[in-house]
Amino acid sequence: MKPRLRHDVIVRRLRRNGTSTVAALAEEVGASRRTVLRDISVLRDEGFVIHSEPGRGGGLQLDPQSLQTTTRLSVAEVFALLISVASMRAAGNLPFSDLADAGLAKIEKALPSDKVRDLRRFLDCLYVGQLSPQVDISDMGTMDPALLPAFETAFLQRQHLRFQYRDAKGSVTIRTVEPQAMLILPPLWYLVAWDPIRKDFRHFRMDRISRPEYVQDTTFRRRHVPFEDNVRPIQLSPF
Amino acid sequence: MKPRLRHDVIVRRLRRNGTSTVAALAEEVGASRRTVLRDISVLRDEGFVIHSEPGRGGGLQLDPQSLQTTTRLSVAEVFALLISVASMRAAGNLPFSDLADAGLAKIEKALPSDKVRDLRRFLDCLYVGQLSPQVDISDMGTMDPALLPAFETAFLQRQHLRFQYRDAKGSVTIRTVEPQAMLILPPLWYLVAWDPIRKDFRHFRMDRISRPEYVQDTTFRRRHVPFEDNVRPIQLSPF
DNA sequence: TTCTATGGTGACAGAATTTGGCACCATTGC
DNA sequence: GCAATGGTGCCAAATTCTGTCACCATAGAA
Numbered sequence: 316m317k318p319r320l321r322h323d324v325i326v327r328r329l330r331r332n333g334t335s336t337v338a339a340l341a342e343e344v345g346a347s348r349r350t351v352l353r354d355i356s357v358l359r360d361e362g363f364v365i366h367s368e369p370g371r372g373g374g375l376q377l378d379p380q381s382l383q384t385t386t387r388l389s390v391a392e393v394f395a396l397l398i399s400v401a402s403m404r405a406a407g408n409l410p411f412s413d414l415a416d417a418g419l420a421k422i423e424k425a426l427p428s429d430k431v432r433d434l435r436r437f438l439d440c441l442y443v444g445q446l447s448p449q450v451d452i453s454d455m456g457t458m459d460p461a462l463l464p465a466f467e468t469a470f471l472q473r474q475h476l477r478f479q480y481r482d483a484k485g486s487v488t489i490r491t492v493e494p495q496a497m498l499i500l501p502p503l504w505y506l507v508a509w510d511p512i513r514k515d516f517r518h519f520r521m522d523r524i525s526r527p528e529y530v531q532d533t534t535f536r537r538r539h540v541p542f543e544d545n546v547r548p549i550q551l552s553p554f
Numbered sequence: 555m556k557p558r559l560r561h562d563v564i565v566r567r568l569r570r571n572g573t574s575t576v577a578a579l580a581e582e583v584g585a586s587r588r589t590v591l592r593d594i595s596v597l598r599d600e601g602f603v604i605h606s607e608p609g610r611g612g613g614l615q616l617d618p619q620s621l622q623t624t625t626r627l628s629v630a631e632v633f634a635l636l637i638s639v640a641s642m643r644a645a646g647n648l649p650f651s652d653l654a655d656a657g658l659a660k661i662e663k664a665l666p667s668d669k670v671r672d673l674r675r676f677l678d679c680l681y682v683g684q685l686s687p688q689v690d691i692s693d694m695g696t697m698d699p700a701l702l703p704a705f706e707t708a709f710l711q712r713q714h715l716r717f718q719y720r721d722a723k724g725s726v727t728i729r730t731v732e733p734q735a736m737l738i739l740p741p742l743w744y745l746v747a748w749d750p751i752r753k754d755f756r757h758f759r760m761d762r763i764s765r766p767e768y769v770q771d772t773t774f775r776r777r778h779v780p781f782e783d784n785v786r787p788i789q790l791s792p793f
Numbered sequence: 794t795t796c797t798a799t800g801g802t803g804a805c806a807g808a809a810t811t812t813g814g815c816a817c818c819a820t821t822g823c
Numbered sequence: 824g825c826a827a828t829g830g831t832g833c834c835a836a837a838t839t840c841t842g843t844c845a846c847c848a849t850a851g852a853a
Contacts, residue, residue: 317839318811319558337829347813352830362626364666369829370821378666392657395650396635403638406741410699411634418631422661423566425625428618435570460652556810557840576800586842591801608800609850 316345322354326363329377336374362421390433391467393422397438401551433471440470442507444546446500451483455502456522465527466506469494473537475530476508481523492517493535498546509538516540555584561593565602568616575613629669630702632661636677640788641738644682672710679709681746683785685739690722694741695761704766705745708733714772715747718764731756732774737785748777755779 316324321344328335328343341351355375359365364378400419404412423431446452469476477491492508495516499505504521516538555563560583567574567582580590594614598604603617627635635658643651662670685691708715716730731747734755738744743760755777 336827338827349814349831350812353811356830360628362628362631364669367829368821369819369827371827372822373820373828375829388657388660389653391650392653392660395652395654396639396657398650399639399642399654400635402642410697410702411637413699414631414634414702415638418627418635420562420566421625421627421631423569424562424623427622428569431569432572432618435572458650460650463650463653575798577798588802588843589841592841595801606800607850608798608848610798611851612799612849614800 318354318357321346321350322358325351325354326358326377329365329375333379334374334376340375388422388426389467390430390437390471391463393419393426393430393434394437394467395463396422397434397551401549437467437470438549438551440494440496441549442496442498442542442546443549444498444500444543446503450500450503452503458504458521459525459527462521462524462527465529466494466497469529472529473534475533475535476506476527477530478519478527479525480519481525490517490519491530492519493538495538496540498542499549507540509535511535557593557596560585560589561597564590564593565597565616568604568614569618572618573613573615579614626664627661629665629673632658632665633673633676635661636673637680640677640680641682641740644738644786644788672706676706676709677788679733679735680738680788681735681779681781681785682738682740682788683782685742689739689742691742697743697760698764698766701760701763701766704768705733705736708766708768711768712773712776714769714774715745715766716769717758717766719758720762720764729756729758730769731758732777734777735779737781738788746779748774750774 324344325340328340337348337351337355341348344351346354355365355367366376366378368374368376396419400412400415403415423434426434465476465478468474473493475491476494477489479487480490481487490508490510491512492510494506494508496507497504498507498518506519506521506524508517508519509515510517563583564579567579576587576590576594580587583590585593594604594606601621603620605615605617607613607615639651639654639658643655662673665673704715704717707713712732714730715733716728718726719729720726729747729749731745731749733745733747735746736743737746737757745758745760745763747756747758748754749756
C-alpha cells in the first residue's frame, strides 16, 4: 500500500471512529507500527491536528476543529499575502519564507478556479523595477487601505478609477483614469494608468492616492504599457 | 524535489496559467521530461482532467472544473505567514497589510484554540524597529532552519537556550541564555536574551546562531527588556 | 515535402526513499 | 511492578522513483 493511500485510510479512520491506536491502525493498513507512527508525523506536518495520549487507555484522536476548512479568502486577500511573503523572501528571511510559501501554496490550492484566474490576471498587472536614487522618498506616506479593494475591481472589471491625487508640490487634484499596471520601485508603489484626457500614461505614487473608487459602467481596453528597460513583470517563486 | 510537492507545483502552474508544456514544467520543477509526463499521468489517475494537444502550438491544459481540493495549513505555516505580514507591516513600506491580516484572521479561525494561544504568546515576544544605517549587512548569512523549532520550545516553555554564536570578528563561542524577545530590524533578525553569566541583555544576530537547542529542566522568568525608542511590539490584527 | 515542436511509451540501471525490525524511553492506569 | 500506549533513533533490506535513451504520433510551419 502506498503512503498516500495509507494516509487517506488513517485520516478516514480517525474521522469516523474519532479515536484509535497506533497498533490498530497498523493492523488496518497492513503496515508496521513504526510506519504508522511515521505516517502520523507526516500528517501532523501537513496540518492535521492529531492529539495523542500515552499510557493505558490512551490513543490517537483527530481534532474535530481541524476538519472545518474552506476558509473563503478574497482575491485581494490572497494577493496581499502573496506580496507580503514575496517581499519577505526578498528581504532574505529564508527559513520563514519557505514555510510561508508552503502555506500560500495550500491557500491557492483550495481557492476556486475562477478566483485563481482573477489572481493571475491581477498579478499579470504587477511590474518590478529599480528606483532611481534621485527620487526623494523622505515624504513617503502610508497607503490608503481602501486602495487594494478598489484596484481589484477596477483592474479585473476594467473599470475606470477615480481618486484624489496629491502631487509632489502638495496640490490636490481629482483624476479619472484607466488603471493599466502596478509598478513597484522599492520602496515606492506606483499606479500606472492611462489618462484619457491628457491622452498619455501617468505614474501615480500610491501613497499619494486617496479616496479611490471605481466608476461603474465604464470600461476600457488594456494598452501596451511602455516601461523602462530594467522593469520586469513580477516573478513569484514557483513553490 | 519530492513527487508530492512536484504534483502540487504542476497543478498550481496549470491552474494559474491555464496552459503549459511538458518541457516548461520540467524546467520549472527541476525534473526531467519523462518524470513530468509520469506526474501528469498520476495526476490524471487522481482525477485531474488534463487535456493535451500534440503538435506545434500544443501543450497541456487543466480543466478548471476538475477536482476542488481542500487543504489545511499547519500551525508552523500560519505562523510563518503571520510573521511575514506582521514584519512587513511594521517595516511600513508595504501596502495592503490590512487585507493580508484579514485573510490570516480567517485562516486562524480554523486552527485549534490551544495552538492559537501558543502562537500569540510567541508573537508577543516579537518586536520591530529600524536598523541603524551604520550596521554592516554585507555579511548577512542565512538562518538555520533549526532555529524556529528550538525557539518555539524555548520561548513557550521558558527554557534556557544554548547555541553556537559567531560574532562580528568571526570567533565562535557557546552561549546559554534566557530567550526574552525577538527583534526584527529589517533585514536583520535578533534574539534578545538575558545572559545569566554576564548579568546583562545581549542581542544575537539570528543568522550567526547555529546548533540551537533548548536546555531541559531549566526555567526563568520574563524580564522587562529595555528597547530603543523606535522599537515597537508587532501589531497584530484584531483577530 | 521536410522540419520542428509537441505529447506519449517502454525498458533499464542507478539513485533515493520507504519500510520493518529492534532496542529503548516516557507516561498512564491497574 | 506490569502492561498498554505513544514516540525516537538506527540500519539494512525492500521498494519506488528518476533520468536517459530510443522511438512513435500528430500538427503546424517553412
